[in-house]
Amino acid sequence: MKKYRIEYSAVTRDELPSDAGERLARALAGMPGTSSFENASASVDARRLSASFGLDVRLGMADAARDGSRLAKEAVKEAGFGAAQ
Numbered sequence: 001m002k003k004y005r006i007e008y009s010a011v012t013r014d015e016l017p018s019d020a021g022e023r024l025a026r027a028l029a030g031m032p033g034t035s036s037f038e039n040a041s042a043s044v045d046a047r048r049l050s051a052s053f054g055l056d057v058r059l060g061m062a063d064a065a066r067d068g069s070r071l072a073k074e075a076v077k078e079a080g081f082g083a084a085q
Helices: 020-029 061-078
Strands: 002-011 034-043 048-057
Touching: 002 061, 020 034, 020 048, 020 061, 048 061
Parallel strands: none
Antiparallel strands: 002 048, 034 048
């Protein structure tokens, strides 16, 4: 297995609540498939969410990009920010 660090950010037109970063952190912490969850934050004024997590993959970078993207999108959705991209 190879380990990758996935870092991502998402923006939304919707207003973010003050606890948006904490909600994203909880979603990532409970997400199966992520390892070594590191951080999650939100810039409420900029309407931007950011996070990073570890991901173990069997083959390499293409798998990490595909799986990491899916997990990142699912975490944002699970946190209640499904409109963010």
